[in-house]
Amino acid sequence: MKLRTINIQKRKDRPRFGATFLAVALFCLVGLILITRELRKSIVDLPQSNLSTAGETTLLLGVIILGSWLSGRLIRRVGLPPITGQLLFGVIVGPSFWSWLHRPEMSLINASQLVSLQGPESLAVIMIGLVAGAEIDWLFLRSKLRVIVALAAGQMILVFIAVAFVAFAFLDSISQSVIVATIAATSSSAVSVALLREMRHPTDFARLLLATTVAKDLFLVVAFSVILFVIAATTTTTAHQAWYWIALHLAGSIGVGIALAFPLRWALARIERRMTAVVLVTAIFLAILCSTIGVAPLITALTLGFTARNIAPLATASFFATARRLFLAVCCVFFAAAGTHLNLAALAANWTVVLAISAVRFAGIWTGVTIAARTTGLSPAATRWAWAGFIPQAGISLALAAQIAIEFPNQTWASSLTTIVIACITLNEMIGPILMRIALGKVPSHQ
C-alpha cells in the first residue's frame, strides 16, 4: 500500500512533457522564427518599427534561451548531459555548421547577428564566474588542498609533456608546441559548475573537480602569459604587450575581484529587496568595468564570487541564491553561444592533428589524475572516474587561443595554430561534458 502511494507520488512529480512534446516545441520554435522572418519580408504593407535591431537581438536571445533549454531536455532523454544538447543547438542554428555544408543561407543566426549576442554572452561569463566562485568553500579548499594540488599538478605535467611532443611532431616548432601544450592542459570551469548545479545535491566529488579545475586554470593563465611573453621576447622586438597582459589579466583580475568583494558585502548587508536587480546590475557593472580597464571577466568574477562568499557567507547568501536561480538561463545562453562559435570546418580540415593531440591529452589526463588520486588516497570510484572531469574545454581555453592571434598579429603561423587549437577545443567541448556527467553519476555522493 505504502509502495503504491510512493509510486503514485513519483508519477505525480514526474514532468508530463515527454520527448515528443519537447521535439514538437523545438520544431514550433524554429518554425515560428522562420515564418516570422518570411512574412516580414513578403508582406510590404506591414508597419515598420524603429527598433528593428533591438527587436532582432531579443528575438535571437529568446530563440537561444528556449531552444537550447528544449534541446538540453531532449538530449537528457537519451542519457546525455543538457550541455551537449545546448551546444548542439548552437551548432545547428549558428553559421559555422551551414557554412561547412556550403549552405550559409540556411543558418538561423548569421555571422553579423552573432555580434549582437556579445552583450548577453559576456554577462553569462560573469554570472558563471560568480556562481563558480561561490561554490568553492574556503574550509573545503583547505581540507582538500593536498588532493587538489596533486590532481592539478599530475595532469598538467603529463599533458604538457605528452602534447608538446606530439605537437612538435606535426608542427616542427618548439614555441608553437609549447603554446598548444599549455592550452591543452586547461579545462572548463563553466562546464564543471554547470554540471554541479544540475545535480540536486552537489557531491564533494563534484566540488573537488570544480576546485581543481579553477585552481589549475588560474595557474595555467599565469603560465600561458609567461610563455607568450618569452616567445614574444625572442621572436619580436617589442615585449610590452605581454607584460601589460600579464599584469592586467592576472594581478589586475584577481585584485579587482578581491577589492570588489568588500563593497559588495557592505551593500548586501544593507539590502533586503530587489535582489534580482542587484545581481543583474552587479553583472552588468562588472562586464563594463572589465572591458574598460582590460581585466579578464571570468577570473575577476570567480575571485569576487569566492571572496564574497567566504568573507560573508550570511550576507551574500541571498545574492548567490538569486544568481543560482538565474543560472539555468545563463547556461543556456553561454553554451548555445559557444556552440555557434564552434568551428566545424577547422575540425574537419585538421582532423589528423586534432585527433592525435586530443588522444594524447586524454591519455595524459587519465594517467596523471589516476596516479595523483591513488597517491592521495581518494576512494576507488573517485580514482577510477576523476580524470573525466578534466576533459571538457570551453571559455578560458578559447580566450587563450584567441590571445595567440592578438599577440602575434603579423605571423602566418599564429592563425593556423589558432585554427588547430580551436578545433581541439571543439572536440573536447563536444565529448567532455558527456564523460564528466558519466563520472559524476558513477561516484557515490558520500565520496
Added chain:
Amino acid sequence: MTNSIFWLALGVVILVAGSRWTERIRRRFPISNVLGGGWALLALGIAVGPRGAGVLDGERLSQVQPILLVLLTWSGVVVGLQCQAALVRAIPAALWRWITFDLTFSLLLSVAAAGLLARIWQPDSPAAAQILLTGIIAAIAIGWNPETRSLGIRADAPAMRMAVMVQSGAGALAICSIAIATLALQCVHQDFTGAVIFAPYGGMVALAMECGAVIVVSLGAYGILRDSREDDARTTLIMIGALCLLSGIAVAFGGSGLLTGLLFGAMIGLGRRRLRGLEHLISYSEPIVASGCFFFAGITLAFPGGTTKISSVVIVCAIALSLAIARRVLKPLIMNIALASVRDSVALDSPAARGPIRQAPLTIVVLLAFAIQDSSGLADQLLGLAVLISLMSTLSTFWPQHVRSATK
C-alpha cells in the same frame, strides 16, 4: 568610463531603493510611498538621458534598447495575467457599469481632446495623426492607479469593498487602455517618407500575426510552466525566453511588445491551472519592471516647447494642471453615477474612493511604447505631459482632504 560611472550610479540607486534606510523613511512619511519607487528612477533617467547629462544616448542607448523591449512586454504580461476566469466571473454588475461608464466617457473626451489638441498643437496634422492622438489620449484618460494602501486604510466592510472595486476596475481598464492604444499604434504608422498614414489592413494583418505567434508561444510556455511545479529557475528561464521571443516578434510586425505581452499574460491567466511559481515571479519582479520602465521614460520624455523658455514651461504646467483638475472633478463624478445603486454597501467616502483621481502608472508605459516607435518627437512630448499629469493628479488626491480635515 562614463558607462561604468552610469551603471555604478544606477547600482547605487537600486541599492538605496532596496535598503533598510529607504524602508524606514517610507514608514515614517507615507507620501514617499506615492512619490517614491519609480519616480526616483524617472528622475535618474532624465538626469542621465540625452536631455540631461547625456551619459546614455546614441550608441549606448541603442545597446540597452533590448532591455526596454523586454520590460514593455513584461508590463503587458503583468496586466494580462489579471484575466483569470475566476476573477472575471467575480466582477459584480456595479463594477461592470463603472468600467463601461469610465471607458465611454474617457473615449468621448479623448476624441474631443484630440481634435482640440491637434488644432492648437499641430494644425496641419492629417486625419491619421488625429486617430493616433485619440488612441494615446484615451490611454491617458482611461483607468486609474490600482494602488490604494497609500491613501489610508479603513477596515470596515464597505470601505474594503470599495478598495477591491478600485483595484479590480483599474485592472480591467488597464487591459482596455493597452488594447485601444496599441490598436491605434498598429493601424497608424509612419511610412518610409516619415508621413503618418492610416493603414488598417497592414495593422490588422500584423495584429493577426502577433496573435498567432502569441498563441503558439503561450501554449508551449503554459505546457512547460504547468509541469514546472515550484521550480523557480525553470519558471524564470521560460519567462525570460518567452518575453524575449515575444518582444522580438512584436517588433518584427511593427509593435512594441505591450500587446503581445498582454495577450500572452491573458492566455496564461485563462488556463485552468494556477501557476503559483509564475505568480510569485511576477509579483517579485513587478517593482523592478515598473522602475525600469520609469527609468526609460525619464530618458525618453521631452517637455513641449523645451524647458529653457519660462513661458512654455508655464503653459505646459497649466495644461497638465487643468487636465489633472479635470480628472479630480470627472472621475469621482463618474464613480458616483455608476455606483449610485450600491451606495449602501460600498463606502464612497472611504480613502480608497479617491483612487480613481490618480492617473494609472501604466499610462507612462503605454506612452513609452508609443514614444519608441515615433520619430517625430510628438510622443516624447506627450510622455512628458503624461508624467506631469500623473504627478499632479497624485498630489491632488491629498490636499483637499487635508484642507477638509483641518477645517473640521
